[in-house]
Amino acid sequence: MSEEPGLRERKKTETRRRLWKVAAELFLERGFDKVSVAEIAAAADVSKMTVFNYCGTKEDLVLGPMREHVDDVARAVRERAPGESVVAAVRRQFLAAVDAFDASVGMNDHSYVLRVRRLVAETPSLLARAQELVYLGTQRLAQVLAEEAAPGEEPLARVVAAQLMGVRSALLTHNHQRLLAGERAADIAADAKALAERAFGTVEFGLGDYGTK
Template sequence: MGLREMKKRQTRQNISDQATRLFLRHGFDRVTIADVAAAAQVAKMTVTNYFPRKEDLALDLHEEFTGLLARTVAERAPGESALAALRRAFLDAAARHDPVIGFSGPDFARMITESPALVARLRELHEERENALAAVLAAETAAHPDDPLPRLAAAQLAAVHRVLFQEALRRTLDNEPDEEIAAALAKSARMAFDMLSPALSGYAVRPASQ
């Protein structure tokens, strides 16, 4: 990484950190872009250059979030189906308490759920994630543009992740320890993926020759 790129990443991280601190202290809806810029000691334009939407200052893992399912399927092992890859990846993420699947701490979870703007943005991110997954499934299965199967499969697989994310938030707000949340999510995930298995266990299996 070059010095310029490193400095850009440091600036972005500083803005994100200062914004999160302010949001947690005062609430998302009460903090302005100007407040964040002042705390980060940068211009307002610098903040909006890195984060065009205020909501993405709070949900700063949005790019990783929206691309996670598609990337997991694209990188699945030979002989592995899309369902199996997503199941494996989710259980791994739960075991390591990954923030991308909802491990955020009570204060952060409360900040999200108490802000209509963040709840709406999170809904959009779930939809973007589903669309990205559908696109990868269509490409991986060489589906015809009119074939609804990739979109139907993506809708079901993304719905599992959406419900599990909501469960993680709910349990976090109830102040359950991360270990208990992880165990509960793993149990729910196994049940959900087992429900989809009869229909999707043989779908989008990567050929062994790849």
């Protein structure tokens, strides 16, 4: 009898997260460029092919958790309530993540998370991959906006997506910088929310009620 789809997916998720943990521990100990995928596979007691089947690239062994959040903004916009504008939906999602002290908006101050963040910042290939994931998130948001746009307005959808994701990325980076400087997430949360309100407000001023359902 075959396993239920839900159980199979849970097992795959567990394996993927175990690989992330094993890889991150090795990278943090020795440096990203000094650890091979074969060494990670051996430490995790799986084949090298299994590592690539679950993670795709060596960089994704570090950035897999970030990859899981690529669709967050597009989903918030797609599922926004009637009467809610696109800017309001993106702002709402960001503020909720700040309240949850979520790493996806730079608000997790666990020492392990901060060490991984430093690793990314100090490793060119990881930083490049992180930027690729931001670009992918921007493309996903642009696709949602383009699907809703009036004929001929698709280029504006890409502009709006770039503006909103640019604001979000700048806010996330600012939060990370404060935590890496030694501040606690609980202490900067109010500032993070206030800055987000102002930042998204600047976009909202230009876009008005753009995309209101």
